[in-house]
Amino acid sequence: MERIRAPAVASRKKSQREMQSPKPPCSYEIKFNKFVIFIVQRKMGKTRRAFLMELARRKGFRVESELSDSVTHVVAENNSYSEVLDWLRGQAVQESSRFELLDISWFTACMEAGRPVEAEMKYRLLEQDECPAVNTCEPEVPSFTASRVSQYSCQRKTTLNNFNKKFTDAFEIMAENYEFKENEIFSLEFLRAASVLKFLPFPVVRMKDIQGLPCMGDQVRDIIEEIIEEGESSRVKDVLNDERYKSFKQFTSVFGVGVKTSEKWYRMGLRTLEEVTAEKTLKLSKMQKVGLLYYEDLVSCVSEAEADAVGLVVKKAVHTFLPDALVTLTGGFRRGKKIGHDIDFLITNPGPREDDDLLHKVVDLWKKQGLLLYCDIIESTFVKEQRPSRNIDAMDNFQKCFAILKLYQPRVDSESQSTSEEFDMAEVKDWKAIRVDLVISPFEQYAYALLGWTGSKQFGRDLRRYANHEKKMMLDNHALYDRRKRIFLKAGSEEEIFAHLGLDYVEPWERNA
DSSP: OOOOOOOOHHHHHHHHHHHHSOOOGGGSOOOEEEEEEEEOOTTTOHHHHHHHHHHHHHTTEEEOSSOOTTOOEEEESSOOHHHHHHHHHHTTOSOGGGSEEEEHHHHHHHHHHTSOOOOOGGGBOOOGGGOSSSSOOSOOOOSOOGGGOOSSGGGSOBOSOOTTHHHHHHHHHHHHHHHHTTOHHHHHHHHHHHHHHHHOSSOOOSGGGGTTOTTOOHHHHHHHHHHHHHSSOHHHHHHHTOHHHHHHHHHHTSTTOOHHHHHHHHHTTOOSHHHHHHOTTOOOOHHHHHHHHTHHHHHSOEEHHHHHHHHHHHHHHHHHHOTTOEEEEOHHHHTTOSEESSEEEEEEOOSSOOOTTHHHHHHHHHHHHTOEEEEEEEOOOOOTTOOOOSOTTOOOOOEEEEEEEEEEOOOOOGGGSOOOTTOOGGGOOOEEEEEEEEEEOOGGGHHHHHHHHHOOHHHHHHHHHHHHHHHSEEEOSSOEEETTTTEEOOOSSHHHHHHHTTOOOOOGGGBOO
């Protein structure tokens, strides 16, 4: 077994201060009298044992400093059953069967739950012939080889079934905080770690579970260890309580506001959206004004049903002008997500007829129908035979429309409506503002565009990084270029792109990295 690392710097300093002036056991309320724990110091060390004892007492467990007749649960780390048995004999204990002999993973599970958990088989230290597995007495872990986990998410099939959400949520908060500080290196460190843990087919319950995994740097490991032992991360709590982070979180939730604008507003002394809207001297772009005007709608989640309803509106408008056009829902909804914050559609025409004015015609139609609340059309800047960008996060050069549409909601059943005389139907808002992105792709680039716009962002980033570093190729949403052969590689489907890169095909719902 791997020895568990020391806690994060902040918590390590805290625990050291506490151990310099330890509180006596009686100063904590004992909530679980039937459980009396003794932690074996062997292979653990005095300092770590003291830290774990203090932690358990704070959470209401009774922990004995000396092995006594009242002890019910003996916990050991990095020790086999026979090693603990030999140690107990050295303490003149004749009847070891009166104790539950448990691995440290049981202790950390208790600390996480804040109560005693059942001493299941996977937590027990067992004799060799009692082990459910033939060749090992390790706690049960799914068949899994950490050393075979790729550093690239495009080589890991990641569904929405995340067993480690408590860790990945923490990492994403840390990544976002570093993004707000424009520290891309640390932001990516946490995003890559989150991507790896989302892939794992089991929950991490002890530090040994991440041994050998890629992207597990010191910052990441410290947060994992603290969450395992304390149930939460002090560093993440500090970020969530940080004034700058809270302000940037609010500001960037507005459509049209990024980190640069947030920095500008923060330096002006603004801290909340209420202060932003009250600041008369502030010059807002058209996009930002609309973002604030429809803020409540735009920050609320878009459901799968709403995405399907908008899809019908988009297809009807597009097919009015190009009946054979393909209109494909992309983004998180194509990856199987049930909710999102905007809806992306990729449009292409497989026939000989193309229409450079399609987006303009669609937008004009929606204006006439009273559906359009906002739009910004960006014209294509793609140049024929243009090589893919070396910047793995570069935007593509397709023609796009960033729009906000009215989605009318089903009318409320008349029987459930208020019968009050004050009820005024005119005051009832029967629509919701929804963000919709339309992207036009030439048919020969459609497979690359579909792959790029499906995401996830981390999956696409790693796919381009893999192509560049491992295959000496350049990939973006337009094309794949082989630098050694100096040729563009054509693809009529996503499967062909994966084949060009020598990768197993990954279904859209397995790209949730």
